Amino acid sequence: DAGITQSPRHKVTETGTPVTLRCHQTENHRYMYWYRQDPGHGLRLIHYSYGVKDTDKGEVSDGYSVSRSKTEDFLLTLESATSSQTSVYFCAITPGNPRGEQYFGPGTRLTVT
């Protein structure tokens, strides 16, 4: 158990509304990541963080922003949700070596109607 929780676990929202997903970890890991999982695409990196206030874009960052004001929390915001952002969102951490294995949270299933 890597001590990662995600909230909410399920959410249904309407197109155009803002949505924030939270990832919380209890072990002070420096590196945190947000991925989305879609059929036929595996998992794709949205944004990642390498420390408090240090974040950068991944390969599918359009329409998403992130913030990390505390080591333990990494927030993913959809400023104006679209149906194409319907997906399962996973948060991950890497303990220690940044090129080590990543451990994932339980996921958030987001549906945009």
Add this chain to the structure above:
Amino acid sequence: AQKVTQAQTEISVVEKEDVTLDCVYETRDTTYYLFWYKQPPSGELVFLIRRNSFDEQNEISGRYSWNFQKSTSSFNFTITASQVVDSAVYFCALSGVYGGATNKLIFGTGTLLAVQP
């Protein structure tokens, strides 16, 4: 460009059969890491193995074994004497440097393994 290909979309076997899941990767990095993850029907992602590019020794863990061959850019996963509990989607992933020293995982599209009783 970095890429992971899992050509087998779905595999169905009967319990106790051996099954091999294929993974082919592309990278220009000389140092890289390869991973396998399991995603059971409950949805969580479970880390199985990490292998660095300098270690081509095969790995065995119980009924699981991994065959890494740099010459063919493959990192295949074999389950011996499969069980119903092995039913899951299996993802192969490749590490890539994406900005600074952080690690980005490039995932294949996954192979759905169904083990029938």
